[in-house]
Amino acid sequence: MSILHLTVPRQLEETLGSYCSRLAALHGAYSAREFSGYLGFSFTELLRGSDIHVEIFSRIASIEEADVREVLIQILGTTLRNVRGHMFTRDHIVSTKSKFCPHCLLDDESSGIGRRGSRAYMRISWLPRFSRVCPIHQSTLVTAIPGGLGMYGDAIGGLRADNAEWSDYLYRAELGQATPAQSYLIDRFMNRPTEELWLNKFPVQAAAHFIDIVGAVERHGIEVSFEKLDVLEQSACAQRGFEIAAGGQGSVKAFLAGLVKGYYRGRSNMGAHAIFGELADEMSYRANLPGYDRIVKLMQRVAIENLPIGPGDNFLGPVRQRRQLHSLTSAAEENEIGAHTLRNFMIERGLIASTKCSLARAVFHPSAIRDIIAPIKALGLTGAARAKRLRNARRSAN
Structure with missing residues (x-):
């Protein structure tokens, strides 16, 4: 030819x-x-x-x-x-x-x-x-x-x-400003040398997408819709997310932990969207793509460190790591005892403060109740014991 x-x-x-x-x-x-x-x-x-x-x-x-x-x-x-x-x-x-x-x-x-x-x-x-x-x-x-x-x-x-x-x-075309975040990502895309950053561990799309949403959540809250922001605000969000990620994994975990702690100040449920909002939606939707899976696992790990979730729960996927926190609700369910009964025992022994927070938001290390579960069960105050007494009472009535 x-x-x-x-x-x-x-x-x-x-x-x-x-x-x-x-x-x-x-x-x-x-x-x-x-x-x-x-x-x-x-x-x-x-x-x-x-x-x-x-x-x-x-x-x-x-x-x-x-x-x-x-x-x-x-x-x-x-x-x-x-x-x-x-x-x-x-x-x-x-x-x-x-x-x-x-x-x-x-x-x-x-x-x-x-x-x-x-x-x-x-x-x-x-x-x-x-x-x-x-x-x-x-x-x-x-x-x-x-x-x-x-x-x-x-x-x-x-x-x-x-x-x-x-x-x-x-x-x-509007007046704008090219940011260090954009320069870093373009250098990676063009396979040029970049500074050594934690973000380098992730494929370029996952890294770019993560800092987009992290910055948007930091600037606008967890219910932000990134696609509805104008291009200059998207650029500003990416830069803010880049600044957080540039501090390394510790900085990213601190940011995520701050979002998790918002759960204790509100009345929302303990779902991933309620806690991480747009960040949970965007990262989990692409969890089957390279890099996103590791970001989702990091988010899950931070949640486990700060929320009463453990094996058997589902938070951004099945939880398999050892539990680090219990709530009155989760501990009562796991040990088949009444949550209010457990709360009273723990208050009497000074293990938790007598506050008005909900049973699901009163949290503690699992070891805190190690020595009181047996006494509660010995007194017949477990959920199973109450159910057994109720069944016996019904049989007697018949």
Whole structure:
């Protein structure tokens, strides 16, 4: 198969879809889909990362295999995307729309190489959800589909179909500030060296998603809906979450423990959503993905350290760790005794204070009741003993 002789240089971070779109414009084709049809491959399959179509385009455009791997977007089924060796769910990376800084694209057109109209290119570092603000122009990135759905992925062709200019998108970009959190995540995504952080233990999506929600919960409370926040507030939340996580696992556990302790100040139940809110929902929903499972286990471990839960309970999954706290309710159920009876015995012996807190919120170490369960049962004050007396009384009455 012949190669193209009329080309423009492919930029270092340029996606394959962007390069194909620019070559189509350079050759005067109406769209990248029309252009690819002439050359024997599918632009749609190129966007999906189909091996055969990527190979054909790479050969025609004289792109080295190693370079292809750096900018290849592989769509795996309906949910997963593999980009630069990182796995993303489709809601965490843009693969069917164009996401860009209009200021950068205008700069490309004014100073780039090649014919005007085919100089602006899409950077792969713009695609992840955590990439929100252009670090060069300090303005928010724009997500759009120039030309409509029929042109998705073909930014240059779509722009021409709309008879538009990149300057037409400037009004959609807001002044912002690229944060250290975003810089850290983009460096990881681009496989560049980063500082040694606790977050490095987690895949890039799990790390990014975790700090998003941690920061949102810290700034807005557990009932926050991250998706309803505007992009600048999302960026601020990510930065706040990054600051917490940058302190290491101890800092993260302290933050989570603070949320758990909110249970004792309220009247909610002891469920994961009632305690962790959006953080529980978002992390547990993806617990089958790499990294999320370890985050969920950490949340569960902090809950076990601060709540009266133990083996047999379900909190972000089945609890298998040894119990560290009992409540009057859980201890009474485990030992088949009345909760109020246990409470009175513990108050008499100075093991707990005489307060008005609920039975479920009066907590203590399991060892605290080790020496009083036997005396309670010896007095026939267990739930089983009361039930037995009731059955005997009924038999006598009959």
